[in-house]
Amino acid sequence: MLKHNLGYPRIGIQRELKKACEAYWSNKIDSNNLFEVGKKIRKENWKMQERANLDLIPCNDFSFYDHVLDMSLLLGVIPESYLSIPMNNIDLYFSMARGFQKNGWDIKAMEMTKWFNTNYHYIVPEFNKNQKFSIYSNKIFDEFEESKRLLNLIKKIKPVLIGPISYLFLGKEKNKYFHRMDLIENLVPVYIQIINKLKNKGVHWIQLDEPILVLDMSDKEKEAFQYAYKKISKSCLGINILLASYFDGISENISLFKDFFVKALHIDLIEDSNQLKKILNFFRESKMLLSLGIIDGRNIWKNNYSNSIKKIEKTIEVIGENRVMIAPNCSLLHVPIDIESEHSIHIDVKNRMSFAKQKIYELNDLENIIKGNKNILSNNFFLLEKTKKSSIIHNQKVKERAIQITDKDIKRENSFSIRQKKQKKKFCLPIFPTTTIGSFPQTKEIRSLRNKFRKKELSKEEYYKKIKFFIVDVIRKQEKIDLDVLVHGEFERTDMVEYFSYKLKGILSTENGWVQSYGSRCVKPPIIYGDVSRNGNITVDWISFAQSKTKKLMKGMVTGPVTILQWSFVRDDQPIYHTAYQIAWAMREEVLSLEKSGIKIIQIDEPAIREGLPLKKKDWKFYFNWSIKAFRLSSSGVKDETQIHTHMCYSEFNDIFEHIADLDADVITMETSRSKMELLQAFSIFSYPNEIGPGVYDIHSPRIPTVEEIFNLIKKASKKLPIKNIWVNPDCGLKTRKWEEVLESLKNMTKAAKMARIKLINKSFS
Structure with missing residues (x-):
């Protein structure tokens, strides 16, 4: 059973990234200082996850502003108005996010909207009818090399990318008379280049995020999805692709996987635990690994180990332990970093809480329970039961009025x-x-x-x-x-x-x-x-x-x-x-x-x-x-x-x-x-x-x-x-x-x- 993580908070425990970016924007530090702050945060994140004994650790989940904007820069999806300004890549990147009004130039920021049903905002990609794609940025390759130098085992490093269908879905057409999904034939070859370039650098696993799978997909989106992954699965041999969905269930779209093979599929069992039965029925006939998203990456409460163990054991019973992976349901971007930084929360409440760092260690607990350590399970049960009757939590009059x-x-x-x-x-x-x-x-x-x-x-x-x-x-x-x-x-x-x-x-x-x-x-x-x-x-x-x-x-x-x-x-x-x-x-x-x-x-x-x-x-x-x-x-x-x-x-x-x-x-x-x-x-x-x-x-x-x-x-x-x-x-x-x-x-x-x-x-x- 493999333990892995989909993504980790990138702001730093004391918001070091925020402070560095704002200092850079106000010309108080230069780009070298900014990059050093990013490097330090990445190192701390990777080392912490290594200490937590994860089998696969994400890289390229770090971003100076937004991971969707990172993807646009990687793929060369840059509006011409920004390319006309003479500047280096990091300033181009920030100008796309924040606009540029200087030295006679006056270019607006790109559109921003909410990331699915979260309070995270992303920069919306802009597509033209004849959109060209190419590898423009080396960020993903540089960060892999950086993580390879820091971590003990290269096999542990899992670069993360937004998948091609979700990336197109998240963008907007800037011209009429075409649909952005029509661009899939131009886009897939560049994804294949990226994946194979990572493979040649020694990557064993790569995570492609396709949250579009949890939506009511149109026929056009489904066709684009199958086209893309048939091509990718045939052209990217020798590298394990984990395809990740999150924020809801994928039961309605599981049939899309009948005609191609990826190494593993990640599903969200926090937002939709009912999907497991249908997914397991499909996996009886499949050879893929199944990644169970059983730690809540969008809330701060301790995992109920009893509920999680039932899901894990049911999955093992159907497909065998060697085909099971466990992880948070989504990136931990959406939760704070460490509960130990909190010193004034009432003990009845704090004992129930778990931030990003603690959630990573919860995966270890679940693995140890599966291996036979029932003390961890009973301690978790006792802790959760103890708070159910706390007077600081419950007020009957308020409950009745509601x-x-x-x-x-x-x-x-x-x-x-x-x-x-x-x-x-x-x-x-x-x-x-x-x-x-x-x-x-x-x-x-x-x-x-x-x-x-x-x-x-x-x-x-x-x-x-x-x-x-x-x-x-x-x-x-x-x-x-x-x-x-x-x-x-x-x-x-x-x-x-x-x-x-x-x-x-x-x-x-x-x-x-x-x-x-x-x-x-x-x-x-x-x-x-x-x-x-x-x-x-x-x-x-x-x-x-x-x-x-x-x-x-x-x-x-x-x-x-x-x-x-x-x-x-x-x-x-x-x-x-x-x-x-x-x-x-x-x-x-x-x-x-x-x-x-x-x-x-x-x-x-x-x-x-x-x-x-x-x-x-x-x-x-x-x-x-x-x-x-x-x-x-x-x-x-x-x-x-x-x-x-x-x-x-x-x-x-x-x-x-x-x-x-x-x-x-x-x-x-x-x-x-x-x-x-x-x-x-x-x-x-x-x-x-x-x-x-x-x-x-x-x-x-x-x-x-x-x-x-x-x-x-x-x-x-x-x-x-x-x-x-x-x-x-x-x-x-x-x-x-x-x-x-x-x-x-x-x-x-x-x-x-x-x-x-x-x-x-x-x-x-x-």
């Missing part, structure tokens, strides 16, 4: 058409009203301030006084820019979800539980360990203070229940929708307190609604039933005159607009700038009934958009949407940007909105 929801609880008093008239009369906002999504730059000074307060180096009074100074300052900046609806800047918040974890019972925040979201952006997902309830006001005092300092409308900012759920590590001992309803009740109380304090516009952010969507359409109905119910529970208690906003970003929404409409938010803001308002195509099919703010500039890039390009996006939106329903806003919060970028961009945004009020309104009524 399932006692009436129709009245999830409906506004009147329909949107009635509410809109009341709100327009009350607010008197101009056409194309301007606002931002919520946060403003989190400077080094602000982060230092919060850190000192946490360490008790600053009194509560001193801290509050300084935060209030920043709030007043950002209000004056917004007034000067002439934004119509203001925000307080969120300077008191570390993160839009983590902040609420400090204020809600049943949720905790870690000290060092960092996870990569995109590029250098790392977050610390809270841990929902128990029943969730609100313990007094969370945001009310800060928002009320901000409103008292301006005559303009001030938005209250609350994170929605589905996003708190999706961007946290969620307890696994009750149905997920029960937890969602508990959070929704808590946020409803906060929203009503904001309304009572005089806040007239309240934004309940739900950027994670789309990413939580199951990967198979057959599961959508159940998900939308509870997720929409949770949002409406949090938002429906307010009066007609109180305007509810929500925000969504960096996901594909075209196929779910009718469900987004069911949220019944008065205003929705969403990302559309990187995709050049591509989202608006949905309005040709579905007439969205409420107000909408399609983001007009990309905040994930440092480049400053011009007035003209923002105006053109507003103009484009006005052709698809009623002018009276359009808001003008950035596509996401501004916390990661610098002030000089933000101020200039927002000035251009308001100028563009004012230009639109003159040019587009006059034209529409002439």
Whole structure:
């Protein structure tokens, strides 16, 4: 039985990669310093996995920004606009991810979206009809040579690549009249070159990730898949190919493997344990090895060894121990690195937790149990049972309220058409009203301030006084820019979800539980360990203070229940929708307190609604039933005159607009700038009934958009949407940007909105 891993976190235990990248971007270090940091992280990761006695250790799972972007560079899939800039490979790479605005050049960043149903973001490949592929980057070969020098056995090293079908699936056609799957005949020969080049360097195993296998694949995708792997299996002899699927089951697509042979297939038994029976029936007639994904790579709870052993033993019974592999269900990219870095978590909770390092060692435990060590099994059982009755986890009143929801609880008093008239009369906002999504730059000074307060180096009074100074300052900046609806800047918040974890019972925040979201952006997902309830006001005092300092409308900012759920590590001992309803009740109380304090516009952010969507359409109905119910529970208690906003970003929404409409938010803001308002195509099919703010500039890039390009996006939106329903806003919060970028961009945004009020309104009524 082989133990292996699909991928390991690449940020470093103290976020060394984030700090190095940001230092490089600001010219504080050179590329040699940056590469040394990457090399050190890779060495630590490989050595740790070697000490954990893994039989196969991944390489090329490291990335300076994004593994999909790495794949684009490897295959030479680089838009011509970037190739026109004279620069080295690492600067070309970062320019594709972040845009380039320097020395007269002004090129936008490539589109970014969510990696399947996770909170990780990837850079979307761009394909032309006559797309050429070739080996452009040597990263995968260099990292293999590096790992070969460091590790004792070359047979242990397993380079990781995104498979050809998933890579094409993840991209977009930049021209009409062709389908990206049509490129498979051009792409496969380059994959064969890469695989054979690795074989010639001494590689024994290679992992090709094909998460597309868990989706509802089209006939065209299935044909491309079979074409690709028939070619690869015939042309890449003498190397063991592990084909990895994850995030759901592959039962519906297992027949694709009848006509070709790869050495091993990896399946995800965490997200779909029911698939094992059908997969084993197929494997009775196959000679492939079966890799069981039985350690949860997307959550932080200890493995239930008893459940895992049953799956392993069942598999061994059918195909024999020599054909069985065990691993996490997916890359450990999605979990923090080491639980031993946490020192303040209650022992009842910490004893149940397992981060990336611990998950690797859990594979050893499972192997030892199979070999006869039953003490490990009984100790695991005792530990998990012990926490089931803990008083810090369970609250019966909260449990009961979560399932006692009436129709009245999830409906506004009147329909949107009635509410809109009341709100327009009350607010008197101009056409194309301007606002931002919520946060403003989190400077080094602000982060230092919060850190000192946490360490008790600053009194509560001193801290509050300084935060209030920043709030007043950002209000004056917004007034000067002439934004119509203001925000307080969120300077008191570390993160839009983590902040609420400090204020809600049943949720905790870690000290060092960092996870990569995109590029250098790392977050610390809270841990929902128990029943969730609100313990007094969370945001009310800060928002009320901000409103008292301006005559303009001030938005209250609350994170929605589905996003708190999706961007946290969620307890696994009750149905997920029960937890969602508990959070929704808590946020409803906060929203009503904001309304009572005089806040007239309240934004309940739900950027994670789309990413939580199951990967198979057959599961959508159940998900939308509870997720929409949770949002409406949090938002429906307010009066007609109180305007509810929500925000969504960096996901594909075209196929779910009718469900987004069911949220019944008065205003929705969403990302559309990187995709050049591509989202608006949905309005040709579905007439969205409420107000909408399609983001007009990309905040994930440092480049400053011009007035003209923002105006053109507003103009484009006005052709698809009623002018009276359009808001003008950035596509996401501004916390990661610098002030000089933000101020200039927002000035251009308001100028563009004012230009639109003159040019587009006059034209529409002439």
